[in-house]
Amino acid sequence: MSGLTELWKVLSFDALLKQSDNIIICIDNNGVILAFNKKAEDIYEWHSEEVIGKNYVDLCKGSGYQLPLAETELLNFEYTKKALTNLFISPKQTNLHLQWVISPIFDSNKNKIGKLLTATDITAHQKIEDNLKQTVLFLDNIINNLPHYIFWKDKNSVFLGCNKKFAETAKLKNPKDIIGKTDYDMPWSKEQSDIYIKDDMKVMLTRLPKLDYEETQRQADGTENVVLVSKVPIINQQNNQVDGILGIYTDITERKQMENHLRIAKEQAEHANNAKTDFIRNMEHDIRTPFNGIWGMANLLWQEEKDQQKKEYLGDIAQAAKELLDFCNDILDFTKTELNILPVFDRKFELNTLIDSVMAMEKPAAAVKGLDLMTEFDQDVPKIIIGDSYRLQRILINLISNAIKFTEKGFVKLAIKNVEIKKPKSIILSFYIEDSGIGIPEDKKQFIFEKFSRLNPANKG
Numbered sequence: 001m002s003g004l005t006e007l008w009k010v011l012s013f014d015a016l017l018k019q020s021d022n023i024i025i026c027i028d029n030n031g032v033i034l035a036f037n038k039k040a041e042d043i044y045e046w047h048s049e050e051v052i053g054k055n056y057v058d059l060c061k062g063s064g065y066q067l068p069l070a071e072t073e074l075l076n077f078e079y080t081k082k083a084l085t086n087l088f089i090s091p092k093q094t095n096l097h098l099q100w101v102i103s104p105i106f107d108s109n110k111n112k113i114g115k116l117l118t119a120t121d122i123t124a125h126q127k128i129e130d131n132l133k134q135t136v137l138f139l140d141n142i143i144n145n146l147p148h149y150i151f152w153k154d155k156n157s158v159f160l161g162c163n164k165k166f167a168e169t170a171k172l173k174n175p176k177d178i179i180g181k182t183d184y185d186m187p188w189s190k191e192q193s194d195i196y197i198k199d200d201m202k203v204m205l206t207r208l209p210k211l212d213y214e215e216t217q218r219q220a221d222g223t224e225n226v227v228l229v230s231k232v233p234i235i236n237q238q239n240n241q242v243d244g245i246l247g248i249y250t251d252i253t254e255r256k257q258m259e260n261h262l263r264i265a266k267e268q269a270e271h272a273n274n275a276k277t278d279f280i281r282n283m284e285h286d287i288r289t290p291f292n293g294i295w296g297m298a299n300l301l302w303q304e305e306k307d308q309q310k311k312e313y314l315g316d317i318a319q320a321a322k323e324l325l326d327f328c329n330d331i332l333d334f335t336k337t338e339l340n341i342l343p344v345f346d347r348k349f350e351l352n353t354l355i356d357s358v359m360a361m362e363k364p365a366a367a368v369k370g371l372d373l374m375t376e377f378d379q380d381v382p383k384i385i386i387g388d389s390y391r392l393q394r395i396l397i398n399l400i401s402n403a404i405k406f407t408e409k410g411f412v413k414l415a416i417k418n419v420e421i422k423k424p425k426s427i428i429l430s431f432y433i434e435d436s437g438i439g440i441p442e443d444k445k446q447f448i449f450e451k452f453s454r455l456n457p458a459n460k461g
Contacts (some may be wrong), residue, residue, distance in 0.1 A: 002055070002105050003202055006297070009149075012323070015039035016209070017035060018037065018038055020037060020039060021037050021039060021120075022039060022118050022119060022120050022121075023037070023040045023043055023098070023118060023119035023120075023121075024036075024037040024039070024116070024117070024118050025037075025040050025056065025116075025117040025118075026039060026105065026114060026115070026116055026117070027114055027115050027117065027239045027449075028113060028114040029075070029113065029114055030055070030075070031055045031056045031057045031058075031074070031075055031110065032054065032055055032056070033051050033055075033056050033059075034053055034114060035048075035051055035052070035054050036048040036051050040103045042349045043088070043096070043119075043121070044063075044065065044114070044151065046059070046063075046179045053139055056174065057071050057074065057075070064100045065088070066087070066088060068084065068086065068098075068100040068102060068117060068119070069084070069102065069230070074102075076114070077102065077115050078294055079102070079103060079104070080103075080104070080105075081101065081103045082100075082103075083099070083100065083101050083102075084099075084100050084102075085097065085098070085099045085100070085122070086098060086100070088119075090198070090242065090310060096121055096122060096123045096268055097121070097122050097123045097125075097126035098119040098120065098122065099119060099120045100118070100119045101115065101117075101118050101119075102115055102116070102117050102118075103115065103116045105154060113218075114189065120347065121422045124393045125283075129176075142267065144163050144164040144165075144175075144346065146165075147161065147165075147250070148163075148165070148171060148198065148248050148249065148250050149162075149163070149165045149166040149227070149248065149249050150162060150163040150165075150166060150246075150247070150252070151163075151166050151178070151246075151247050151248075152234065152244060152245065152247070153200060153244050153245050153247070153368075154243065154244040155242060155244050157180060157182060157183070157197045157200045157201065157245070158180060158181070159178045159180070159182065160179060160180050160244065161175060161176075161178065161179060162175050162178045163171075165177060166178075169187075169217075169219065170186050170187065171187060174381070174447060181197045182197075183197055187218060187219060187220040188218040188219050189287045189391060191317065192215075192216065192217065192218055195215070196215075197229060198443035199229075199248075200231065200245050203231045203245055204233050204242045204244070204353060205232050205234070206232050207234040207235065207242060207377045208233070209230065209231065209233070210229075210230065210231045210232075211231075212228055212229075212230055212406070213228070213229055213230075213253070213399045214226055214227070214228055214229070214231050215227050215242070215249075222238060225251055226252050226253045226256045227249040227250065227251055227253075228249060228250045229248075229249040229253065230247070230248050230249070231248075232245070232246050233245055233246075234246055247366070250401075250426045252356045264332070268372075272420070281356055282376070291324050291325040291328055292325060293300055294317075294321040294324075295322050295325050296316035298314055298317045298321055298364075299318045299361075299364055300365050301314050302314040302315050302317075302318050307326055311366060314364075315364045315367060315368040316368065318364040318365075319365040320363075321362060322361065322364075322365065322401070325399070326398065326401055328395060329394060331383070331399070344388045344391060345388050345390070346386050346387055346388065347384075347386065347387070348384060348386050349384070349385065349386075349387070349391060350383060350384055351381065351383060351385055351388040351416070352377075352383055354389055354393055354416050355396075357393070358393055358396045358414075359373055359375060359400075359414070361397060362400050362401065362412075364399070365404050366404050366412060369402060369407070369409075370409065371404060371407055371409070371410065371411060371412055372410070372411040372412070373404075373413075374411060374413040374415075375413070375414050376413060376414070376415040376416070376417070377415075377416050378416065378417045378418050380418045381417070381429065382427070383417050385427075385429075396414065396429075396431065398431075399410060399433045400414060400433055403433050403435040404435075404438065406437040406438055407435045407436055407437030408437065409436070410435070410436025410437070411434070411435065412433070412434070412435045412436075413432075413435070414431065414432070414433055415431070415432040415434065416429060416430070416431055416432075417429065417430045417432070443455070
């Protein structure tokens with residue numbers, strides 16, 4: 001029976017040598033190979049018939065293979081079992097990562113007669129592990145270089161990690177030092193910590209993120225910073241349970257200070273604009289009223305004067321007063337436009353009456369230069385229209401005044417035409433000012449609509 005048992009052991013061991021996916025090598029106390037399986041043949045590229053009976057240590061040295069252990073440690077093996085992982089350096093094939101287990105072999109009398117060397121090829125597993133480490137390092141690098149403060153906690157609001165910026169704020173030497181701490185261990189106040197933890201619990205309880213809200217945060221030096229915070233629950237995809245919370249925030253203290261400065265500057269600018277508005281309103285009465293009086297009186301005297309020389313002088317005075325009044329009106333209107341206090345009024349007025357008043361104002365200037373001042377109406381132009389008569393009058397006065405200034409002889413004509421009837425009680429009128437003066441060159445027409453642009457830089461241009 002004992003013979004069968006021994007035979008069974010031999011057959012079982014032989015089957016194990018042939019079928020195992022692991023390297024199996026048996027050596028005696030002197031390092032002589034007693035067994036060398038198929039997997040060992042594939043890795044070492046030795047045939048078992050060639051190596052059995054030869055010294056394993058000598059073969060490895062001669063072929064350039066690395067021993068699992070140092071030679072003396074391997075031959076004088078004193079362990080009950082030893083496990084280790086090393087890089088198997090092969091001169092002929094890609095290097096492998098092998099996980100070795102070395103065990104002593106005993107005879108029936110419990111005498112140590114050799115060693116059993118088994119190894120598992122963990123190259124693929126090691127590659128996955130190395131890739132995972134690289135991924136973790138890459139993600140750590142991203143997190144630590146983001147211009148934000150990042151942290152994550154467990155479901156009890158205990159810190160599990162953070163990035164470098166957060167660790168610096170918490171006055172920690174290393175981000176790992178935060179593990180196991182809570183907000184109460186941080187530089188911020190107890191009141192602030194209470195608020196932070198309350199927010200954590202609410203996010204985890206509702207399973208809803210809390211995004212872009214402002215909080216104050218006390219720093220280690222005692223100063224208070226304003227931060228813009230977002231927190232999201234960390235949900236385990238396998239059991240759908242909340243495992244903790246991820247937080248990210250940005251220090252917006254400088255932005256808030258800038259906003260405060262801008263608010264103050266805006267208030268000061270609004271105050272200055274109000275003062276400007278008050279000044280313009282005073283100007284309307286204090287400056288325009290005297291100019292109106294001067295121009296009106298000079299125009300009246302010009303109409304009644306019979307002496308030709310005096311009439312010419314009065315015409316010059318009336319024209320000068322008119323130009324000053326126009327200049328004052330232009331400044332006031334432009335300033336009102338800039339301040340958005342120039343309303344447009346739609347009121348019923350007689351177009352003929354308005355045109356007559358414009359021509360009456362320009363008549364002295366035209367008469368001084370001997371110009372014919374004419375008007376021309378289309379027959380279908382209505383007598384009464386609704387619009388802003390004041391703005392229309394100002395535009396026509398400016399255009400006709402310019403025409404008179406740059407016309408030395410001949411005529412200035414104002415023509416009104418009905419361009420289009422858009423719908424009942426709604427029309428488009430065109431106003432044309434034509435003169436026999438020098439005109440505007442084609443290449444200069446684009447400039448006449450720009451602010452403060454003049455084709456003639458002279459003051460009377």
